[in-house]
Amino acid sequence: MSDITATRSAAIALAEERQAMHEGYVFLDEKCLLLAGAMLHELRRFDAAHGRLRTLQSLAAAALAAALKRHGLQGLQCYPASPQEAVTLQVQQRLLLNVTLQEGKVAHEAVATAEPAYISPEAEDCRAAFLAFTQQLMMMAAMSGNLMRLYREYRRSVRRVRALQDVLLPELDGEINEIETQLEELERDELLGARWQPAGRA
Numbered sequence: 001m002s003d004i005t006a007t008r009s010a011a012i013a014l015a016e017e018r019q020a021m022h023e024g025y026v027f028l029d030e031k032c033l034l035l036a037g038a039m040l041h042e043l044r045r046f047d048a049a050h051g052r053l054r055t056l057q058s059l060a061a062a063a064l065a066a067a068l069k070r071h072g073l074q075g076l077q078c079y080p081a082s083p084q085e086a087v088t089l090q091v092q093q094r095l096l097l098n099v100t101l102q103e104g105k106v107a108h109e110a111v112a113t114a115e116p117a118y119i120s121p122e123a124e125d126c127r128a129a130f131l132a133f134t135q136q137l138m139m140m141a142a143m144s145g146n147l148m149r150l151y152r153e154y155r156r157s158v159r160r161v162r163a164l165q166d167v168l169l170p171e172l173d174g175e176i177n178e179i180e181t182q183l184e185e186l187e188r189d190e191l192l193g194a195r196w197q198p199a200g201r202a
Contacts, residue, residue, distance in 0.1 A: 006182035014179065018172045025164040028157050031097055035154040038096055042150060046143045053136045060129040067126035071118070079123045080114035082131050089138045099153045104142030106135040 067076050092103045116123065 006179045006186070008183065011176065011179045011183065014172060014176045018169070018176065021164060021169060021172065025161060025169065028161045028164070032154060032157050032161060034097060035099070035150055035157060038099075038101075039147060039150045039154065042101075042143060042146050046140065046147065049136065049140050049143060053133070053140065056129070056133040056136050060126070060133045063122070063126040063129040067120070067122040070120050070122040075118070076123065076126070079116050079127070082127055083113060085109065086113075087131065087135060087138075089142075091142060096150075097153070099149050101146045101149070102142040104139040106138060 067079075071079065086109055088107050088109065090105045090107050092105070094101050094103070
C-alpha cells in the first residue's frame with residue numbers, strides 16, 4: 001500500500017518518473033549490447049594474438065634447442081641477452097562508454113648490447129625469437145586488461161538493468177495503478193453523490 005496521497009498531480013509526477021526510469025532502462029540495455037559487442041571484438045583480437053603467441057613460442061623453443069646444441073647450457077647462459085630498455089610498450093588509450101581501452105604498441109630503441117665472446121647464428125636467432133615472444137606478451141597484456149574492464153562494466157550494467165526491470169519499474173507501475181484505481185473510485189463516488197443529490201439543493 002503506497003503512502004502517496006491519491007491525487008491527479010501525484011499520478012502525473014509518478015508517470016513522468018516512470019518515463020525517465022524507462023529511458024534509463026533503455027539506455028542501459030543498449031549499453032549492455034554495445035559492451036557485449038566490444039567484448040566479442042576484443043576477444044577475437046585476443047584469440048588471434050594468442051595463436052600468434054603459440055607460433056612464436058614454438059619458434060623460440062626450437063631456437064633455444066639449437067642454441068643449446070651449439071653452445072651448451074653454460075655457454076648459452078653467458079650469452080648476453082637483449083637489454084630490457086631496448087623494447088618499450090607504448091600505450092594509447094580511448095574511452096568506450098566510459099570504459100578505458102588500451103592499445104599496446106611495441107617500440108624499439110637503439111641500445112648498446114654487450115659483445116658475446118663467441119657469436120653464433122643459433123644464439124642470435126634464439127635471442128631474436130625470445131624477444132619477439134616477449135613483445136607479443138606485452139601487447140596481449142593490454143588486450144587482457146581491456147577484456148577485464150569491459151566485463152566488469154558489463155556485469156555492473158546488467159545488474160542495473162535487472163534492478164530496473166525486475167524491481168523498480170514494477171514497483172512504480174504498482175504505485176501508479178494503485179493511485180489511478182483510487183482516483184477512479186473517488187470520481188465514481190462523486191458522480192454517484194451528484195446523481196442522488198436532491199433537486200434544488202445547492
